[in-house]
Amino acid sequence: MAETVRPIHPLTTDEAWAFTASRASATTFFFDFDGVLSPVTDDPDASQPVPEVLGVLERLADSVARVAIVSARPVSFLRSRFADLDHVDLHGLYGLEVWHDGQVVTEPAALDFVPAMTELADQARTELPAEILVEYKRLSVALHYRTAPDQGRTVERWAHEQAERLGLRIQHGRMVVELKPPVDQDKGMVITEGVRNAGCAWYFGDDMSDIKAFDALRAREAVDPAFFGMAVAVANPETGAEVSSAADLTLESPDAVAAFLTEGLRRF
Template sequence: MSRTAGTLGCVPESPPSNARPTHPLSVAEALRFTAARARETTFFFDFDGVLSPVTDDPDASQPVPSVLGVLEQLAARVARVAIVSARPVSFLRSRFESLEHVDLYGLYGLEVWHDGDVVTEPAALPWVPAMADLAERAKAELPEAILVEYKRLSVALHYRTAPQLAPQVERWGHEQAERLGLRIQGGRMVVELKPPVDQDKGMVISEGVLNAGCAWYFGDDMSDIKAFDALRAREAVDPRFFGMCVAVANPETGAEVSSAADLTLESPEAVAGFLADALPAFAP
């Protein structure tokens, strides 16, 4: 069962146990165990709804101002910090260009930014023309109130400003997926069509923790539950690995995501505050 975080307070200074803690556990205990393994720990974050408030216009989304400095400080104290998002890497770069030591996974991992280079999943590249055509078709066939977000390797249909159109958007999306052989990814007031390529947040996390001793994942949407599951699966096969699943509350998918998490924070601003409060637990 997940819990909602309050103030962190002081992290106990007693020596960490060598035994992996069991869920559920206190925030202080989780941080103490993580800090003792900082150099083998990865922190993963979704973007929308976690580092940035969700907006009616996806292009207007910006990270919470205080989170930029916190992420950079955290990246200097743990093995790795990464953002895993449905957004393209180009968008993420525009929001986090000041961060030098944070890896970016765009489009559920179809794109990866690491050490100054972008790598695109080769199996997805042939679908670029189909996605461009699909975006134009969506703009022509769906009501004007539906915001069509073209991401090169996927198309997202946002109905946040017209929730009454959800059934129409979902029906149209499933028809196009069947017609073109695409996959559907549901989310917070959005239907997204993706290439039929095996890649999702769970797969990103499964690969990302292979050599890790500890990992935290912060998410707010249904696609993030696969990332939570990846941490649980790693714990099941590696007795020394510890995973912490953190949900960010929201009125649309919050209950389902929180029920799968160890800890729930109230907002992206609360995420930034939580990380700032946690930093002293990690030696610079």
């Protein structure tokens, strides 16, 4: 049987799904968590995937080569939300942690920074305004100012001072600044490695860090004429315009993502 020709961007969703179905056994689907599978909440610990997500991810994992979640959340958090999904890989903390085949693998170079992150979280709770939510993730510390947007500059300034003092890196997100180890690892690198042997891949994201994942799909297409990548943005009022402009397709919400996947699976 003749090989299906890769569609050319921009393309319709029908074309994208048709090609994906023809390459299902060589296709990987990647998803961010917050804002993509779950609505963004003021309290990060309260975030839950929308009700339809678990079922649709399970069906998707049965239909394609691989399904993975690539998130700033720790693997422990992702496991608490997706423990029943045996065939979904979890990349936590931008890939510093990976859950695959029942095991967690942590980037060794990041482990040296656990004591510094513990102290940094305590320091943030003491020095930053009380409205700032300090999320300790073992290998990183996220400073959320969603409930106090007027404190954004204060948080940014404090974070950059600490990053310079401790030799850490800064990751900006939706109403959040995250301090993480100076280890070369981000969502783009996760996708670059994840599509190395894939014939087709989709990535669903909603934040600035997801643009690197979109870029990784484009880079793979540039060097492999047989590879097809589909970048999907999930719109939001904070970073939506910039993320959407880098994507092939924009969906309006996590509920829309679940509905989109449900409809697409009918093509398989």
